[in-house]
Amino acid sequence: MVVLATEIRPPQADGGERLTRLAAETGAAGLHLGAGCDLELVAGGPLVRSALRLGLEVPSLTLPMAERRLATGKRLPRLAAPDRDERGAAIVLAERGLSLGSSFGAGMALLDFGGVSLAATFSEVAEAFARRALAADDPGGLRLADALAERRARGPEILDACRWSLERLVGASERAGMRLSLQLGVTPWQAPSPREASELHATFGAALGIVWDPARLAVLSALELTLADDRCKALAAAASVLLDNDAVGLVPGYLRGLGEREARFAAFSPPDTVLRIITGAADATDSEVAAALV
Secondary structure, three states: OEEEHHHHHOOOOOOOHHHHHHHHOOOOOEEEOOOOOOOHHHOOHHHHHHHHOOEEEEEEEEEEEOOOOOOOOOOOOOOOOOHHHHHHHHHHHHHHHHHHHHHOOOOEEEEEOEOOOOOOHHHHHHHHHOOOOOOOOOHHHHHHHHHHHHHHHHHHHHHHHHHHHHHHHHHHHHHHOOOEEEEEOOOOOOOOHHHHHHHHHHHHHHHEEEEHHHHHHHOOOHHOOOOHHHHHHHHOOOOEEEEEOOEEEEEEEEEOOOOOHHHHHHOOOOOOOOOEEEOOOOOOOOOHHHHHHO
């Protein structure tokens, strides 16, 4: 099944009319509810109703999802937060999303564990990357090394936080008749890392799939961070979702064909039978979206 993500035509402005029309006209099977959605919009707005009326499916959504549209400067609570109360708030939102998704027949929830705050910030490293100043002896390279060292030191704490959240969400997903799928973190500022995701998958087994994301993996390569072939093969084999998009530099989320992806990962792509979600920026044209569906 191939579906369009709400990132392509965020529904908050028009209730999803442009997105549902585009999906129907391009031959997509349905919609994935990601960016631009909140629980209030999904539950009370016309987006899902319009999709179903047009014969489109809504098989998946990204969680946690905000209760309502976030005010400027606000962010979602994180499933991987060091603070237990913040994790608890994220779990409540994710549980509400699972219950809501079950009500319209969704079978898959992609879990976003949120960012990891480090002393060396992503913006510092991104600026150095743009200047091509990430060599080991450059200030940007030193900041990246600092971030990697801090992330490794905090790895056990972050993995425990992810596991703590999953222990609570797996039961909720089973009650909702939905499966969870982990989005991979490929920079020091994301969680879970590929190694951590592998450990979580080993712990939770069939209840937990992996989101195979070529654009995020291209970012990993852009930072010259390695991912062993054995790890790639295992993660691809565990994939339940293909998030089909490209990256430009350190920024993923470009429509397929409008950016780049690392060629070596193509050999480890998941089976054609997994859910394929086409995502990209809202400024992509209808014809570019149609081309990405092929």
